[in-house]
Amino acid sequence: MNSDIIVADFRKNNEEILTDFDKDSFCESWTENEMWNLEFKVTLTNKNSHCYSILDYESSVFYKGQEFIVKQLSHDAEGRTLSKNVNAPHIYYTCQDGWQENEISGNYTLAQCLTHIFKSDSRGFTWEIIDPENMLEKVQQENFGNKNYLTLIDQLLDDYGVVVIPDNKHLVFKPREIYGERTEDFIRYRYNTDEVSFDIDTLSLKTKIKGYGKVDSNGNNYFSPITYTSPEAEKWGIRWQESISDERYTVAGNMQRRLKLELQDFPATTGSVSLKKEYDCEKGDYVLFIYEPLNIDYDVQIVAYKKYPFSLKVTEITLSNNKKSIVSIMAQLAKAMKGAK
Structure with missing residues (x-):
């Protein structure tokens, strides 16, 4: 993949290849579900004067096919030498500028919640869910909405146990088990x-866990409590982890998958x-x-x-x-x- 760094102004009317930047300062940082950004320093020279002027707040930095938006910029001057220190988060994080005012409550799938977030979006975000084994369960939501898009997505990452992998404005969600x-x-x-x-x-090392699912209106369980014992019990012995009781589960196989995921074995x-x-x-x-x-x-x-x-x-x-x-x-x-x- 082309490793050139392209800088464009806010309106995308001007583009330039970034040159004469401090190569030691250039850093790509990523933290799962939390942060993805670029940092670097560029000093004004005769060769990069046009590019230097383009590089400003809200300008775009394109690196390895991904777009980052300059959000923090500091100016340094030593005599006649001018430089800029740039911090540019991935464009995914601009979804915090969108707001879903309406709220929903009920038992919803991840897809239904994402549809609710983006149903009136005009910012060009798209999404998909990769879940080939149908691991994701419905989750009971209460007053889901009336927040910015990013805050709502962060809530879904926790609720459904998924990871988001942004590809510019296209968001891919995967269950943690297959990520x-x-x-x-x-x-x-x-x-x-x-x-x-x-x-x-x-x-926190545990090797055995029990899970309880939904109980109907007559007090009957949809399935008998599930107990999962890790193969690691042969090495570490039986160590019980706190049981899980979750009304969302009506199928024993789904609870079995949840127990395997939760057990810190x-x-x-x-x-x-x-x-x-x-x-x-x-x-x-x-x-x-x-x-x-x-x-x-x-x-x-x-x-x-x-x-x-x-x-x-x-x-x-x-x-x-x-x-x-x-x-x-x-x-x-x-x-x-x-x-x-």
Whole structure:
């Protein structure tokens, strides 16, 4: 894919290839369901004067086929040398400028909720749901609406357990179970990393869980309580996780899938890594994590990264197999890194 960076003004009347920018400063940052943006610094020269003037608030930056919108811009001056520091979030985040005033309440699918959000949208957003095994259940919504699009989408990410992968203004939603690719890459603690900070937590390690579904008006269960025991019980023994009781479930097989998803049957692992060997990681990739002191090796998923494509800096990645929300993961990691200082 063409790695040229294109800058366009707000009206898209002028476009220029970005030149003479600080290559070491250019960084692509992504955090699952939370953030995707570009940061870089550009200094005014004779070669880039036109491009420099185009680069302003609300101008567009095109990188690897994706559009980012300049939202933060600072100006620096050292003598006659002028420069700009740019922060440009992905265009997906401009959906916060749309507002769905109407509210709905009831038992709805993800598709019905997304249709409600965007039914009067004039900003050009589209969406699709990839759910080949019909994993997504209806969810009881109450007064869903009267908020901006982004806030409503964030609510759906939690309610339905999905991840959103923006492709410009086209939003792809996937159940967390099928999100991400398995790779042949591995992380071995204190072997193939220059900098690593890992938090391994066995307190939340559980191997058995029970789930209860809907009860009808006569007090009868739609199905008998489901108990799921992880194969990891052979290694760690029986450790009960708090039961799930959810009126949305009327089919035993769907509850079985939910239990497998919810059960934290590996030590919860969150880590920040700078690799010696660079590789082009993708959002949600799984890599093998090996930690000899606990004699464990299992897949952990990339939940955040920082890439420096125009410099010698290696990619920084955040990995986790923790089945908490990404906000909890990042808070846990920050706490662990602070305690290690």
